[in-house]
Amino acid sequence: MGYAVGSFALLVLLSALNGFEGIIFKTYENYYPDIKLQPVTSKVFSINNKQRRDIGRIPGVVKTAAVLEENAIVQYSDKQVVATIKGVEDTWPAVVRTDSLLIAGTPILENKDGASFAWPAEGLVYKLGLNNSNNAITIMAPRRDGVGVAQMEMNEDHIGVSAIIRAGEEQDDKLLIVPLQWAEELFERSGEISALEIKTQKGANHTQIRQKIREVLGPEVQVLDRYEQNRAVYKMFNTEKWVSFSLMAFVLLLISFNLLGSLSMLVLEKKHDILLLSHIGMRLKSIQGVFFREGLLVAMTGTFAGLAIGVVVVLLQQKFGFITTQSSFSAVYPVALKITDLFFITGLCGVLGISSAIYPALKSVHSL
Numbered sequence: 001m002g003y004a005v006g007s008f009a010l011l012v013l014l015s016a017l018n019g020f021e022g023i024i025f026k027t028y029e030n031y032y033p034d035i036k037l038q039p040v041t042s043k044v045f046s047i048n049n050k051q052r053r054d055i056g057r058i059p060g061v062v063k064t065a066a067v068l069e070e071n072a073i074v075q076y077s078d079k080q081v082v083a084t085i086k087g088v089e090d091t092w093p094a095v096v097r098t099d100s101l102l103i104a105g106t107p108i109l110e111n112k113d114g115a116s117f118a119w120p121a122e123g124l125v126y127k128l129g130l131n132n133s134n135n136a137i138t139i140m141a142p143r144r145d146g147v148g149v150a151q152m153e154m155n156e157d158h159i160g161v162s163a164i165i166r167a168g169e170e171q172d173d174k175l176l177i178v179p180l181q182w183a184e185e186l187f188e189r190s191g192e193i194s195a196l197e198i199k200t201q202k203g204a205n206h207t208q209i210r211q212k213i214r215e216v217l218g219p220e221v222q223v224l225d226r227y228e229q230n231r232a233v234y235k236m237f238n239t240e241k242w243v244s245f246s247l248m249a250f251v252l253l254l255i256s257f258n259l260l261g262s263l264s265m266l267v268l269e270k271k272h273d274i275l276l277l278s279h280i281g282m283r284l285k286s287i288q289g290v291f292f293r294e295g296l297l298v299a300m301t302g303t304f305a306g307l308a309i310g311v312v313v314v315l316l317q318q319k320f321g322f323i324t325t326q327s328s329f330s331a332v333y334p335v336a337l338k339i340t341d342l343f344f345i346t347g348l349c350g351v352l353g354i355s356s357a358i359y360p361a362l363k364s365v366h367s368l
Helices: 001-029 047-056 124-130 180-187 206-217 231-269 271-279 283-319 338-363
Strands: 033-039 061-076 079-088 101-107 117-121 136-142 152-161 163-165 174-180 195-200 221-225
Touching: 001 231, 001 338, 033 206, 047 061, 047 195, 047 338, 061 124, 061 180, 079 124, 079 136, 117 124, 124 163, 136 180, 152 180, 152 271, 174 180, 195 206, 195 338, 206 221, 231 271, 231 283, 231 338, 283 338
Parallel strands: 079 174, 117 152, 117 163
Antiparallel strands: 033 195, 033 221, 061 079, 061 136, 061 195, 101 163, 117 174, 136 152
């Protein structure tokens, strides 16, 4: 029962963490590209047409989009907010999943008349107090040839809002998407970009793609996959997952001490039976094997029973969502079952079961 409850709880815990991981990183997968190129030391870099063509011809590369990111002041009515302005090419919506980012409006960056439009993130909309997606906002950025703070001159331009997006917690209160050419004029960065974002084919070999990109651009540009673009977030979540797993593994360790104690008591109770079996010719290793197999049988039977119940509970939660969050906005607790978790828990319980059975098995023949 101890192993059954422990393995059940560990499977449910890991499945819940997997579910939350899927929800949290789904937004990151929508906004962040498969591969991102950015300069190692400087803020911006230049890439010529030949290099763009060479990168586009690499097997596995589907689409590329140049982006330019700078901080600027965004003003609407009497409110001002420092935001991250991200100028993107018209190919950018094909690199990321803009349809999953959109929460309101029409996702257009330029209309037929050549007018430019912006996509503010949801948190930035709340900060500015925008009441719909048809407002015009003012963006101000310092001129690059300014000589000092006291005499700083500002580039200022107005842009309409066509859509509102949700780009993840880190970007939600400061991101503003604008056309690349519009951003180049505002920041006086003609021909310079801060990153090149790349969409790859599903199942593409990212190691080979990154190697070929380095051959084209050299060591001055670093090539980042989605994990490296969000290293801190992934590391934080994995740390939380491992800490939770360690706590539950410690509970299983305590359960293993119970098994060790039970087997030790069994050895004492069966002392006369052990002596009898020895007298009729049973080998000492065979006697030890009886208690060893007993401990392993208890551990693995309980583990498999707990995992079976856990799999059923997780699958039912996935299908029917009978457990919900206790908040003002009720939502189904997300869960995701992974086969690797089943093997990992089975291995852990097997190791603990074997460790708990070794000492009683050896102790069983000491009195002979």
